[in-house]
Every structure is written in C-alpha cells, then in structure tokens.
Amino acid sequence: MEHKVGIIMNGVTGRMGTNQHLIRSIVAIREQGGVKLANGDTIFPDPILVGRNEEKLHALAKAYNIERWSTDLDQCLANSDDEVYFDAQTTVRRAESIKKAIAAGKHIYCEKPTATSLEDALELAKLAKEAGVKNGVVQDKLFLPGLLKLKRLIDSGFFGRILSIRMEFGYWVFEGDWQEAQRPSWNYRKEDGGGMVSDMFAHWRYVLDNLFGSVKAVSSFATTHIPKRVDENGNEYECTADDAAYATFELEGGIIAQVNSSWAVRVNRDDLLTIQVDGTEGSAVAGLRECKVQHRVNTPKPVWNPDIENPFNFSEQWSEVPNNQVFENAFKIQWEYFLKHLVADEPFPWDLLEGAKGTQLSDLGLQSSAERRWIGVPNLTI
Known part of the structure; x- marks a missing residue:
C-alpha cells in the first residue's frame, strides 16, 4: 500500500x-x-x-x-x-x-x-x-557520518568517563568586495535574523544534548570581527550581527565543552567542523564525515622540551573509525x-520544544556575552 x-x-x-x-x-x-x-x-x-x-x-x-x-x-x-x-x-x-x-x-x-x-x-x-x-x-548534524561514528563510540563505552569536548567551527567568509561572499548578506544583519550565535548555538544545543549531556550553563563572548561587508548588489553595508562566538558550556555530569565558531577564521584542521572528545579511556576527533580515535593503550608519552625538535608526528598516532555502513545524506x-x-x-x-531549546541557548549566549558572566540554562516545559 x-x-x-x-x-x-x-x-x-x-x-x-x-x-x-x-x-x-x-x-x-x-x-x-x-x-x-x-x-x-x-x-x-x-x-x-x-x-x-x-x-x-x-x-x-x-x-x-x-x-x-x-x-x-x-x-x-x-x-x-x-x-x-x-x-x-x-x-x-x-x-x-x-x-x-x-x-x-x-x-x-x-x-x-x-x-x-x-x-x-x-x-x-x-x-x-x-x-x-x-x-x-x-x-541534521546528528545524522552526519562523523557524528554517527562518535555516537557509536559513546554507546560502546569507548571513552570511559567523558571529560571534555572541544569544537572548532567556521571558515573565512569573503567580505564581498574583491571576492563574492559564500553566505547571504542577511546573515550579518541582526535586524534580518542574522548572527553566529542565533545561527549556530541552535546546532550546538542539540549536538551537545543528544550526544554528551544536557547543557546546564553557558559562558559566551560574541563579537563582530568584520564591521563592513558588500552585499549581493555590490553595496557596502554595516554588519550589525556577530560573526564569531567563543563559548564554554557546562554539561550534566561535569563535562566541559569549549566551542569556537567563526566566519572570520582560516581553516587549518581536517574539516570545517571538528569535535574532539577526551575521556579517561580514550579520545576521538570527528569531522563531518570522518572520525579518528586514540585509546589509552596507544596514547604516546610526550615530555615538554622546547629545546629539541619535536620527535612525535601526533597526527599519525590516531586510527580511523571504519564506516561499516552506508551513510546517506x-x-x-x-x-x-x-x-x-x-x-x-x-x-x-x-x-518544536527541542527546537525552542536551541533558541533558548542562543538567547542566553547573547545575554552572557552582553553581561560578561556565566548563565544557567533552565529546563524548558510547555
């Protein structure tokens, strides 16, 4: 039927x-x-x-x-x-x-x-x-191959007790003068609903909540690095929305997540989004599609010594998590x-209540930035 x-x-x-x-x-x-x-x-x-x-x-x-x-x-x-x-x-x-x-x-x-x-x-x-x-x-990010692999690791107990998460997101969005911007101009106008915090904190809320634990508190600093840009018609405009945010989230269980989000950063990492998870038994670094791990038994023992050449190739000491399935869009x-x-x-x-949680975190992130302080994240009900 x-x-x-x-x-x-x-x-x-x-x-x-x-x-x-x-x-x-x-x-x-x-x-x-x-x-x-x-x-x-x-x-x-x-x-x-x-x-x-x-x-x-x-x-x-x-x-x-x-x-x-x-x-x-x-x-x-x-x-x-x-x-x-x-x-x-x-x-x-x-x-x-x-x-x-x-x-x-x-x-x-x-x-x-x-x-x-x-x-x-x-x-x-x-x-x-x-x-x-x-x-x-x-x-959508919950269903990306890299995050599905992270979920697989979490469910298997690979990390032991999760200690911290570090997320790096962003790329250089051209200003629109000598090269066309990759994002629409409304993204950089607060009055049109633009802004890094309002756009991306909704994502970070569901990623953190669903994978690692509910967000309990936020400390955030939002800023506008590029004050003027050029729109789709070649006209210069004032950027009234934040284009970068640097945040720390406290999750249930005492897990700490540090999340940098910027449209004014040049990429020197494996992907536009990377998530590093460190636990007592192992660590992982996930991108949009790939995921690498390092277990405690494979962890090297570096010693800080700035007077000699670094003897380690740290990137080679991680192992790829296999696909083991077909990942669709x-x-x-x-x-x-x-x-x-x-x-x-x-x-x-x-x-829609889960969606509201994303907006809640965006609002609290902007409030935290304006007031320069930690803010608790209360439970939402309707």
Missing part, C-alpha cells in the same frame, strides 16, 4: 532549501520509490513548492519533475490534501507562517532556529501541542524519520 503525503515546502528557493531539502531529500526519496515501512507499505512524498519568486519556483519544479508550485501560501494551506507544512524561509518569516499552518491543521516540519525569540519558539511548540499536530525540527535521513513518524507513528523526539 502506498501512502501519499502532500507537503507544502515553503522557502525551497534558498540555498539550503534547494540543495538539502528539495534535491537531496524529497527528490531523492521520490526517485528511490518512497520510504519503505516495516509492514511493506511505502510513503511517497507529493510536494508543492511555495515561495515569493515565481520564476525560481517554476524552474525548480521543471528541473525536478514536480508538478505543483505556488506563490500563494494561504491557498496552499487551504488544501486538505497537503497535510504537512515545511518551512525553510529566513528565520524572521518562519514563526508567522508556522502559526498559520498550525491553525490550518497541518503537521509541521521546519528548519531551525524556529523563531527569533524563545517566547515565540515556545509559543509554536505550545500551539502545535494544543492543536494535536505532529511536529519536528531539522537537527543527513537531511534525507531525518526526512525519512519524520515521514515514518507521520504515517506509522514511529518515534521522533526532535520536536
């Missing part, structure tokens, strides 16, 4: 919406024949592309054999055949559209941050609960989980 699921996909003309959610997730699922359920049934997504740019929508629909597209969100929400609303718009537009979708009785799946403030994010979670609609938030994996949750009621813990 085939379960056809109508999905209103709003905001798919943006880079993330086009590449990760449309092409590598929904189109890929359609091309593979849908999502198979344990009982032999199949879930087949039937998207309608929604946005403000008619030309882009038409081009995407034609390129990927999608029959339906529209510039009228209200009309789409009125169609009872489309039971899911997906949102990949810029953050400042997201909450209002999700509220409309909940009011129309749609199940919700959306990008994060879910809103620009904790109050709005919690309101979305509460409205969805009261309406009885299923809901989920994209938490992280966004596609979570889409399939959500569709199974929708049709077969399989578990899906990454709901």
Whole structure:
C-alpha cells in the first residue's frame, strides 16, 4: 500500500532549501520509490513548492519533475490534501507562517532556529501541542557520518568517563568586495535574523544534548570581527550581527565543552567542523564525515622540551573509525524519520520544544556575552 503525503515546502528557493531539502531529500526519496515501512507499505512524498519568486519556483519544479508550485501560501494551506507544512524561509518569516499552518491543521516540519525569540519558539511548540499536530525540527548534524561514528563510540563505552569536548567551527567568509561572499548578506544583519550565535548555538544545543549531556550553563563572548561587508548588489553595508562566538558550556555530569565558531577564521584542521572528545579511556576527533580515535593503550608519552625538535608526528598516532555502513545524506535521513513518524507513528523526539531549546541557548549566549558572566540554562516545559 502506498501512502501519499502532500507537503507544502515553503522557502525551497534558498540555498539550503534547494540543495538539502528539495534535491537531496524529497527528490531523492521520490526517485528511490518512497520510504519503505516495516509492514511493506511505502510513503511517497507529493510536494508543492511555495515561495515569493515565481520564476525560481517554476524552474525548480521543471528541473525536478514536480508538478505543483505556488506563490500563494494561504491557498496552499487551504488544501486538505497537503497535510504537512515545511518551512525553510529566513528565520524572521518562519514563526508567522508556522502559526498559520498550525491553525490550518497541518503537521509541521521546519528548519531551525524556529523563531527569533524563545517566547515565540515556545509559543509554536505550545500551539502545535494544543492543536494535536505532529511536529519536528531539522537537527541534521546528528545524522552526519562523523557524528554517527562518535555516537557509536559513546554507546560502546569507548571513552570511559567523558571529560571534555572541544569544537572548532567556521571558515573565512569573503567580505564581498574583491571576492563574492559564500553566505547571504542577511546573515550579518541582526535586524534580518542574522548572527553566529542565533545561527549556530541552535546546532550546538542539540549536538551537545543528544550526544554528551544536557547543557546546564553557558559562558559566551560574541563579537563582530568584520564591521563592513558588500552585499549581493555590490553595496557596502554595516554588519550589525556577530560573526564569531567563543563559548564554554557546562554539561550534566561535569563535562566541559569549549566551542569556537567563526566566519572570520582560516581553516587549518581536517574539516570545517571538528569535535574532539577526551575521556579517561580514550579520545576521538570527528569531522563531518570522518572520525579518528586514540585509546589509552596507544596514547604516546610526550615530555615538554622546547629545546629539541619535536620527535612525535601526533597526527599519525590516531586510527580511523571504519564506516561499516552506508551513510546517506543527513537531511534525507531525518526526512525519512519524520515521514515514518507521520504515517506509522514511529518515534521522533526532535520536536518544536527541542527546537525552542536551541533558541533558548542562543538567547542566553547573547545575554552572557552582553553581561560578561556565566548563565544557567533552565529546563524548558510547555
């Protein structure tokens, strides 16, 4: 039996919406024949592309054999055949559209941050609960090969007692004058929902919570290293949002996580994101796809001596964690989980309340930076 699921996909003309959610997730699922359920049934997504740019929508629909597209969100929400609303718009537009979708009785799946403030994010979670609609938030990094390997190590007890985590994220985003910027200009304007903290702390919250332990406190310093940039039209503008954040998080169990995030750093590491985990029994360093380990029995015994050449090649003393499975696109994996949750009621813990936790940490991170102090992270409920 085939379960056809109508999905209103709003905001798919943006880079993330086009590449990760449309092409590598929904189109890929359609091309593979849908999502198979344990009982032999199949879930087949039937998207309608929604946005403000008619030309882009038409081009995407034609390129990927999608029959339906529209510039009228209200009309789409009125169609009872489309039971899911997906949102990949810029953050400042997201909450209002999700509220409309909940009011129309749609199940919700959306990008994060879910809103620009904790109050709005919690309101979305509460409205969805009261309406009885299923809901989920994209938490893609949990399904990256490197982090899945880390999870495998944690579950096996490889680390012993985890002591600390060090995360390095970022790369040099060109200012837009002599080379075109790799990120849209709204990312660097606070009034448009931009900023490193608001963008990335939502990710760090679910990564830390799901892999290592709940975040209990934060100490953060956010700054704007590049004060002026050039936008897509060649016009110089003032950067009103932070482009870097340097944070320390205290996790349950006394684990300490140090996280540096910057769009003004040149990369001298294995990947754009690296996560080092140190434990009593072993350590690991994970990137987006790869993961290396060093067990206590393989740990070298260096002695500090600046008067001689370093006798160790430290990078060669780590072993690769094998794949041992086929890793699919992280966004596609979570889409399939959500569709199974929708049709077969399989578990899906990454709901709008989990999304609100990301916004909570962003707000507290900015508060910590402004007040130059540690701030506790209270439990969230609705």
